[in-house]
Amino acid sequence: MKQNKLKSGETNIIGITGGVGAGKSAVLGYIEENYNARVIYSDNVANDIKKKGYPAYDELLALLGDGILDETGEIDKKKMAEAIFGNEKLLSSVNNILHPAVNTFIINIIDNEREKGELDFVFVEAALLIENGYKNFVDELWYVYADESTRRKRLKESRGYTDEKIDKIFGSQLDDKTFRENADFVIDNSKTLKEATMQIDKKIGEWKA
Structure with a gap:
């Protein structure tokens, strides 16, 4: 176990990552409900910065043209995906x-x-947390782990993914070894959410103590 880097009396910034199907959203939902914390989802931010009034909106429009807009003048996610598909x-x-x-x-x-300074924690969730250099501005990096068979089962049940699609996604993400090498804390979410949250409670309980 790596040394606890969390600070008392300050807002701690924690990056949280893990492979698809590991259950990051369920873990973060528990944290939001039970601790004095805010969760920032990078995917939500990526959607927000594409809206009118944000610099990314103008840049994307200049790059892709107004064919990516919906009837209200906002960027349509599907149209944008079609515009860049295969390129x-x-x-x-x-x-x-x-x-x-x-x-x-x-x-x-x-x-x-x-x-x-009102919060104990700000959690930043991003699939590419390590690749995008978030380690440089978070206090700790937490890795939500689940074994491959569990992740595969979840993705089939919740999203209807095929084995072929799952293989492609798994192949594009970091491997378990790399996640662990970069993580300050590993949450094993291979079984029940309750077992995962017990690990979180223990970790945060040690910080509070």
């Missing part, structure tokens, strides 16, 4: 717009919450 260069350009904008938006939220 690696265009996808790379879109990511070069979105990733820095998401990071800046999240860092601003973190700075504001630290300044207010």
Whole structure:
């Protein structure tokens, strides 16, 4: 077990990541309900910064054209996906717009919450947390783990994914070894949510003590 880096009397920033199907949303739902914490979901931020009035909106429009807009003038997620489908260069350009904008938006939220000092924790959830360098501005990185067969079962039941689609997703994500090497704390969510939350309660209980 790595040394606890959480600080008493301050707003602690925790990055939380893990492979698809590991159950990050369920774990974070428990944390939001039971602790003085705010959860920032990077996917939600990515959706927000594509709205009118945000810099990413103008940049995406300049890159992809107004064919990606819906009838209200907002960016349509499906139309945008169709516009970049199969074009690696265009996808790379879109990511070069979105990733820095998401990071800046999240860092601003973190700075504001630290300044207010009202929360014990701010959790930042991102699938690409490690790849996007979040380790540089969080106090700890938590990894939600579930074994491959459990993740595969969950994805089939909850999302109707085929084995072929699951294999492709798994192949595009970091492996367990890399997640563990970068993590300060590992939550095993292979079994019941209750067993996972007991691990969280123990970890936060040690910080409170």
